[in-house]
Amino acid sequence: MTPLAQRIRSAGLDWIVPEWATPASVGALVTTRAGGVSHGAFASMNLSTAVGDDPEAVSENRRRLSSFLPAPPRWLTQVHGTEVAVLGAHADPKSPVADAAVTRERGVVCAVLVADCLPVFLADRDGTAVGIAHAGWRGLAAGVIEQTVGAMANLGARSDRLVAWLGPSIGAAAFEVGAEVRAAFLAHDPEADAHFAAGAADKWHADLRALARRRLAARGVITVAANDECTRTGRDRFYSWRRDHGGGRVAALVWIAPDAGS
Numbered sequence: 001m002t003p004l005a006q007r008i009r010s011a012g013l014d015w016i017v018p019e020w021a022t023p024a025s026v027g028a029l030v031t032t033r034a035g036g037v038s039h040g041a042f043a044s045m046n047l048s049t050a051v052g053d054d055p056e057a058v059s060e061n062r063r064r065l066s067s068f069l070p071a072p073p074r075w076l077t078q079v080h081g082t083e084v085a086v087l088g089a090h091a092d093p094k095s096p097v098a099d100a101a102v103t104r105e106r107g108v109v110c111a112v113l114v115a116d117c118l119p120v121f122l123a124d125r126d127g128t129a130v131g132i133a134h135a136g137w138r139g140l141a142a143g144v145i146e147q148t149v150g151a152m153a154n155l156g157a158r159s160d161r162l163v164a165w166l167g168p169s170i171g172a173a174a175f176e177v178g179a180e181v182r183a184a185f186l187a188h189d190p191e192a193d194a195h196f197a198a199g200a201a202d203k204w205h206a207d208l209r210a211l212a213r214r215r216l217a218a219r220g221v222i223t224v225a226a227n228d229e230c231t232r233t234g235r236d237r238f239y240s241w242r243r244d245h246g247g248g249r250v251a252a253l254v255w256i257a258p259d260a261g262s
Contacts, residue, residue: 004029007068011035014237020165020225023127028254029068030119030167030227032237036061038248046239046248048113053248065251070258073111073251076101080138084131084151099139100148102131104155107258111251115239116231118169118208119252120145122221124157130254135212137177141184145215159220167252170242171230172197172207181206189214 001009004027005017016030036045037060042053047065049058066072074087077097085096087103087110101110102122110132112119117136123129133139133148149159172195182204185192195210213224231238239247 004068016168016227018121018165018167018225018227020121020123021125021163021223022123023125025127025257026123026130026254027070027257028121028123028130028165030252031065031250033239033248033250034237035064041244041246042248045250047251048249051246051248069109069253070107070255071109073109073253074101075111075113076134078113078134080134080136082139082142082144082147084133084144084147086151086155099135099144100131100133100151102129102148102151102155103256104129104157106256109253109255111253113249113251114167114169114231115241115247115249116170116175118212119167120148120212120216121165121167121252121254122148122152122162123254124152125161125163127256129155129157130256132252132254135208137181137184137206137208140208140211140215141181141188143215145212146219149216149219149221162221163223164216164221164225166209166212166224166226168227168229168231168234168238169208170232170240171228172205172210174230174232174242175206175208176203177206178203185211189218 013035018028038046038057077095083098084100085098089105112134120133122131182196195207197205232240232243
């Protein structure tokens, strides 16, 4: 168990620390609903300021999260697109409009907020660059993974040296979509049809994790681990837009430790 995982367990939290083929200098974390002060549909660890929660509660939740991190997260303004923010040592006072972030700077915490969408973690095997993408079906179909891998390459991280981890998201059995969603993927890659199962009345069940693995493999990223929990069915642990049509967001975060030896 990593020191971060030990701290989280000691605090009585069920947050998730990825197990993936990265050096100890790479830190990563997915929060759950546990550990915050929000109430009602947002109970209790909502981290989004854009869903109608009490701003003071969100501020306290973010403060609690930051106590486990080397620095406060660098939040994005997410729009289900493919833009990638390249984060440096100095923070911009405005949140970048992007659905992914990469960095090679130590101590910079890349973050995305999710509630059913798939968080895709990336890291160079040497721990010299990290990234994270918010991959709902729109961003995934439009190429957010490809754009993030490309941004990592611009930081010097070759795709064949990248490893990935896929966090909790809505599972295929719970993710029913229209024919237009399937068509968007098949227009790019007809063989993606293998990851859609026929449902009722021209509906399809889409496997986000399998579709993401396919996109990663096409860019040369073949070392991929995953958490297979479904956010829609995991009511006690996760927020879910599909289930609740509202509620909060958990955070998925990745960083390079400020100290080489930490």
